Amino acid sequence: MVKAADLKTKTADQLSEQLVELKKEQFNLRFQRASGQLENTARVRQVRREIATIKTILGEKTRAAV
Template sequence: MKASDVRAMTSDQITDELEKLKKEQFNLRFQRATGQLENTVRVRQVRRDIARLMTIAREMRAASAE
């Protein structure tokens, strides 16, 4: 997910995407704990996407407050 794609989203869409990624992160952690995780790179990608979404959401809130 690119930052430009996230910036084009509304705050509701960002919230929905964030919720979806957090569920995926939980499932990936569960798979890793049980030894069923095949794509280990996805854990890192999801973590970074969550951080990207949260950062841009915070930027949007700060811009609207000004």
């Protein structure tokens, strides 16, 4: 799990890249779950929460820039 304090030190570009990678992982996890190959079911929830955290911090950064 990623800490919010660690994410706040990153730039918006780094956060966007990490968001893209997490979305790809989420896509793959959905396919694994649908085909019955998913072993770590808790990872789905972790990825979803990390995506939400990154989106929140990106929103904070854009509002602070205005």
